[in-house]
Amino acid sequence: MTEFVGVGNMVRWVAATGVEAAVAGIAGYVREDFCRWQSFHKTPRTASHTPFGVIELMPTSDSVTYAFKYVNGHPSNPARGFQTVTAFGALADVSNGYPVFLAEMTLLTALRTAAVSAVAAAALARPDSRRLALIGAGSQAEFQALAMRHALGIDRVTAWDTDPAALVKLARNLGPLGFDVTLAGSGREAVRGADVVTTCTADKALATVLPDAWVEPGMHVNAIGGDCPGKTELDPAILRRAGVFVEYTPQTRVEGEIQALGPDFPVTELWEVLTGRRPGRTSAGQVTVFDSVGFAVEDFSALRYLRDAVRGTPWVERIDLVAEPEDPKDLFGMVTAPSPIGA
Amino acid sequence: MTEFVGVGNMVRWVAATGVEAAVAGIAGYVREDFCRWQSFHKTPRTASHTPFGVIELMPTSDSVTYAFKYVNGHPSNPARGFQTVTAFGALADVSNGYPVFLAEMTLLTALRTAAVSAVAAAALARPDSRRLALIGAGSQAEFQALAMRHALGIDRVTAWDTDPAALVKLARNLGPLGFDVTLAGSGREAVRGADVVTTCTADKALATVLPDAWVEPGMHVNAIGGDCPGKTELDPAILRRAGVFVEYTPQTRVEGEIQALGPDFPVTELWEVLTGRRPGRTSAGQVTVFDSVGFAVEDFSALRYLRDAVRGTPWVERIDLVAEPEDPKDLFGMVTAPSPIGA
Numbered sequence: 204m205t206e207f208v209g210v211g212n213m214v215r216w217v218a219a220t221g222v223e224a225a226v227a228g229i230a231g232y233v234r235e236d237f238c239r240w241q242s243f244h245k246t247p248r249t250a251s252h253t254p255f256g257v258i259e260l261m262p263t264s265d266s267v268t269y270a271f272k273y274v275n276g277h278p279s280n281p282a283r284g285f286q287t288v289t290a291f292g293a294l295a296d297v298s299n300g301y302p303v304f305l306a307e308m309t310l311l312t313a314l315r316t317a318a319v320s321a322v323a324a325a326a327l328a329r330p331d332s333r334r335l336a337l338i339g340a341g342s343q344a345e346f347q348a349l350a351m352r353h354a355l356g357i358d359r360v361t362a363w364d365t366d367p368a369a370l371v372k373l374a375r376n377l378g379p380l381g382f383d384v385t386l387a388g389s390g391r392e393a394v395r396g397a398d399v400v401t402t403c404t405a406d407k408a409l410a411t412v413l414p415d416a417w418v419e420p421g422m423h424v425n426a427i428g429g430d431c432p433g434k435t436e437l438d439p440a441i442l443r444r445a446g447v448f449v450e451y452t453p454q455t456r457v458e459g460e461i462q463a464l465g466p467d468f469p470v471t472e473l474w475e476v477l478t479g480r481r482p483g484r485t486s487a488g489q490v491t492v493f494d495s496v497g498f499a500v501e502d503f504s505a506l507r508y509l510r511d512a513v514r515g516t517p518w519v520e521r522i523d524l525v526a527e528p529e530d531p532k533d534l535f536g537m538v539t540a541p542s543p544i545g546a
Numbered sequence: 547m548t549e550f551v552g553v554g555n556m557v558r559w560v561a562a563t564g565v566e567a568a569v570a571g572i573a574g575y576v577r578e579d580f581c582r583w584q585s586f587h588k589t590p591r592t593a594s595h596t597p598f599g600v601i602e603l604m605p606t607s608d609s610v611t612y613a614f615k616y617v618n619g620h621p622s623n624p625a626r627g628f629q630t631v632t633a634f635g636a637l638a639d640v641s642n643g644y645p646v647f648l649a650e651m652t653l654l655t656a657l658r659t660a661a662v663s664a665v666a667a668a669a670l671a672r673p674d675s676r677r678l679a680l681i682g683a684g685s686q687a688e689f690q691a692l693a694m695r696h697a698l699g700i701d702r703v704t705a706w707d708t709d710p711a712a713l714v715k716l717a718r719n720l721g722p723l724g725f726d727v728t729l730a731g732s733g734r735e736a737v738r739g740a741d742v743v744t745t746c747t748a749d750k751a752l753a754t755v756l757p758d759a760w761v762e763p764g765m766h767v768n769a770i771g772g773d774c775p776g777k778t779e780l781d782p783a784i785l786r787r788a789g790v791f792v793e794y795t796p797q798t799r800v801e802g803e804i805q806a807l808g809p810d811f812p813v814t815e816l817w818e819v820l821t822g823r824r825p826g827r828t829s830a831g832q833v834t835v836f837d838s839v840g841f842a843v844e845d846f847s848a849l850r851y852l853r854d855a856v857r858g859t860p861w862v863e864r865i866d867l868v869a870e871p872e873d874p875k876d877l878f879g880m881v882t883a884p885s886p887i888g889a
Contacts, residue, residue, distance in 0.1 A: 209866040217881040249592055251607050255641050258612050260603045264594050269601050273614065273636065275643025281874040285642045289868050293616065298598050299628045300618025309869040313877055345878035369875050376878050522865070523552040525632050526652040531624040532712050534656055535688035535719050538560040 204521035205293075208306040208509060212518040217310060220512070223349045228512065229318035230353065232504040237322070240474035242266070243500050247454040250431065255279070256407065257431050261292075263499035269295040270503040272308055276431065278405045286342065287405045288312065294506050301525055304510045308502065315505035316497060317346035319450075320425050321354035323493040324399060326476050327448060327483050328355055328423035332398035338390055338412050338436075339403035339428060340364035340373040347401045347425070348377055355399070361385040363393035391417055402436040403427040409463070415440035420488040429460045430496040437492070439463045445490040448473050448483070450498040459494040470494070547864035548636075551649040551852060555861040560653060563855070566692045571855065572661035573696065575847040580665070583817035585609070586843050590797040593774065598622070599750065600774055604635075606842035612638040613846035615651055619774065621748045629685065630748045631655065637849050644868055647853045651845065658848035659840060660689035662793075663768050664697035666836040667742060669819050669826050670791060671698055671766035675741035681733055681755050681779075682746035682771060683707035683716040690744045690768070691720055698742070704728040706736035734760055745779040746770040752806070758783035763831040772803045773839040780835070782806045788833040791816050791826070793841040802837040813837070 208216070217225055236243070248261040256277030263270055272292035280287050290308035295301060324332075332355045337344050340362050351357040360382050364370050370386045377384045387393035394400055394417045404412050405428065415438040418424065424445070429435035437460045449455040449470045461468050473493070475481040484491050513519040528537045551559070560568055579586070591604040599620030606613055615635035623630050633651035638644060667675075675698045680687050683705050694700040703725050707713050713729045720727045730736035737743055737760045747755050748771065758781040761767065767788070772778035780803045792798040792813045804811050816836070818824040827834050856862040871880045 207865070210869045211866050213869075214880055222878070222881055244594055246592060249589060249603065249605055251587055251605060251612060253607075253609070253640055256643055258605075258607070258638060258640070258643050260592065260605055260614060262592055262594060262601075262603055264596075264601070266596070269594060271603060271616065273638075273645065275638070277641075277643045280642055283642070284874060285644065286869065286871070286874045286877065289644055291645060291867050295601060295616075295618070297596055297601070298620075299623055299626070300599055300601050300620045301628065301632055302616065302634060307867055307869060310877065310881060341875045342877040366875070372873065372876050372879070376876070376882065522550070523554050524634050524650055526553045526556075526629070526650060528629065530715065531627060531629045532684045532709070533715050533719070534629065534653065534685040535565070536715070538557055538565055538653060539719065 205302050205524040206304045206510070207520045207522045208513055208518060209520065210307045212520065213307050213310045216513055216518040222346065223353055225314050226317045226321060226346065226350050227353050229315050229505050229508045230321045232508040233318050233501055234322050234477060236500055236504045237474040237477050245451055245500065247457065248499065261499040261502055263503050264297055267297055268507065269297050270499065270506050272499065272502040274312060278407045288342065292502055292506055294510060304506065305522065305524065306506060306509055311505050311509060313343055313346045315501050316343060316427065317350035319495060319501050320347060320401065320427065321350035323448065323473055323495065324351060324423060324425060325354040326473070327491040327493060328399050329421055329487055332357055332423065334359040334361065334397045336393045336397035336400045337362040337403065338393060338400065340369040341403065341405060343403045343427065344373050345376045347403060348382060351399055357399065359383045361387050361393040361397060363387045363390045397422065399423045399425060401425040401427060404436055407434045409433060409435050411438045412436045413441065414438045418490055420490065422490050424490065424492045426460050426492060426494050431458050432462060435460050435463060441490065442492060445492040446471070446484065447492045447494055448476065449494050450496065454498060455494055455496050458496045461494055548645050548867040549647045549853065550863045550865045551856055551861060552863065553650045555863065556650050556653045559856055559861040565689065566696055568657050569660045569664060569689065569693050570696050572658050572848050572851045573664045575851040576661050576665050576844055577820060579843055579847045580817040580820050588794055588843065590800065591842065604842040604845055606846050607640055610640055611850065612640050613842065613849050615842065615845040617651070617655060621750045631685065635845055635849055637853060647849065648865065648867065649849060649852055654848050654852060656686055656689045658844050659686060659770065660693035662838060662844050663690060663744065663770065664693035666791065666816055666838065667694060667766060667768060668697040669816070670834040670836060671742050672764055672830055675700060675766065677702040677704065677740045679736045679740035679743045680705040680746065681736060681743065683712040684746065684748060686746045686770065687716050688719045690746060691725060694742055700742065702726045704730050704736040704740060706730045706733045740765065742766045742768060744768040744770060747779060750777045752776060752778050754781045755779045756784065757781045761833055763833065765833050767833065767835045769803050769835060769837050774801050775805060778803050778806060784833065785835060788835045789814070789827065790835045790837055791819065792837050793839065797841060798837055798839050801839045804837055
């Protein structure tokens with residue numbers, strides 16, 4: 204039997220654990236896995252693009268465990284009552300290929316995306332950062348705020364979104380958590396004076412939600428929403444004057460903000476900074492950009508953390524995903540033996 | 547909620563339907579989907595190879611439905627009490643990216659592999675074929691026998707396997723189904739005088755389970771087991787003198803029997819034969835080879851058939867794989883609302 208964490212159990216686990224603690228826990232596993240980057244079999248994700256959106260499969264493995272995630276991105280979904288992003292994924296045993304753990308990953312992806320932002324910001328933002336600007340107040344926004352509090356101690360947030368209802372929702376959710384939230388009248392107003400700017404918008408377009416003129420010396424830009432071909436958020440001029448950090452270069456050159464630039468545009472992979480192999484921020488005045496697109500190793504880390512966290516709790520069920528014939532060469536016997544028919 | 551067919555329900559559905567009827571039903575959907583080949587977004591599968599075996603993801607989609615399968619192949623599994631191949635897969639709605647159907651596919655893959663062999667044999671073997679030789683009496687063997695009876699009316703089977711226990715199992719399973727089964731003392735003996743030869747062995751090696759000298763004029767060779775780099779079954783000399791038919795050329799050149807030959811080695815895709823675009827068998831004396839590796843469109847067809855077949859029956863459950871927050875932009879609200887904690 205395969206372990207399974209469905210939506211209901213995921214909600215119960217997160218509610219019992221607390222979002223900030225869950226993000227912190229996943230961030231720890233992400234950091235650990237990024238620090239053994241060479242252990243992973245890495246490949247750009249497989250994407251199926253349609254006029255409606257994108258559906259992707261994201262596999263990776265080390266020598267012991269294989270992981271993959273199914274994830275979609277459909278910007279017009281919320282207008283029809285659906286979420287932009289849903290996901291699920293699995294862990295399998297490399298030695299025999301059996302799937303051992305299946306989980307909803309809509310919520311888990313929200314947690315892991317925030318966890319990765321936290322890992323990057325802790326390594327790249329100025330340690331004295333005190334204010335976060337959020338461009339985009341959708342599904343990921345609150346998770347980002349908690350991630351930055353975990354990484355940098357930030358509790359001041361200014362936010363902007365073209366959808367006023369999303370801003371109201373953000374203030375309603377963050378207020379009780381001890382954040383000082385300001386709803387800005389424009390993107391420019393939200394960004395002015397901020398230390399960390401997180402862009403997290405859903406529009407599938409070569410957009411510029413952050414013009415170069417708004418970016419001040421020393422800012423850390425955490426660019427989340429530009430994550431597939433034809434979908435960017437930053438003015439390319441920002442990239443040309445910043446230190447640019449990515450997850451996995453071959454994938455980011457296709458999907459990230461740097462898709463607008465040439466194949467030789469210099470970038471640093473985050474794992475290189477975390478392991479001390481290459482420098483991160485080089486001065487207090489430098490602009491740093493984390494051009495985040497989401498990479499399979501992060502989902503590996505998140506699934507691994509979840510599996511460890513729910514072990515032995517009531518939040519994990521078992522489902523019969525793998526046939527187990529008595530004789531492994533007699534699969535046919537399973538469907539012709541009289542006993543299972545009425546079972 | 548996502549529809550789910552687990553192993554228990556799959557066994558009950560197949561037992562109630564009958565293996566031959568299930569293979570025939572899937573074969574109908576495979577033929578239908580192959581005849582609209584251009585409708586599909588096709589890509590070679592993503593494979594993760596280790597010394598133990600391979601784990602693959604096989605996605606495809608048309609404009610309405612997306613499908614993918616997770617499948618492993620671990621030749622040393624049976625010796626440790628595990629199956630060589632296990633699988634599961636899902637269908638999703640292209641318009642919003644939501645997964646709508648999840649199923650075990652260990653049994654379903656066995657059925658669909660046989661169904662594809664049936665579709666190919668009906669198009670390529672001599673219509674007067676009367677005897678099937680099976681090289682390999684493992685998990686797929688009985689399904690192959692039933693597929694050839696469906697496609698060609700064959701009810702005589704000669705079989706060979708290096709594992710005597712597998713041969714005994716095959717005879718035990720096929721006898722009651724009305725087959726005239728002969729257990730051969732060698733591969734050569736099994737193949738002599740046969741009309742269709744199915745090779746279906748698991749060893750991950752550049753093996754020759756079928757030497758050229760054994761292949762007689764007019765034979766149809768259904769080559770199933772050579773399906774990943776470094777894993778073949780046929781003497782390449784057979785391919786050079788036969789008409790060679792494949793599923794999806796870019797994948798088969800990497801994974802199939804033709805991996806041993808050059809990139810320009812001439813092949814015909816099965817859909818071209820089914821649609822009358824190119825000829826199949828050109829004479830009664832021609833040797834035809836179906837170099838089958840398994841392609842994502844076939845799993846799409848099998849999942850689509852299963853979903854239609856179990857609709858409204860007790861063999862389909864529902865699992866909570868997709869989070870459905872009341873406000874699609876308020877995922878955070880799902881994990882902080884007090885109500886779900888005790889639910």
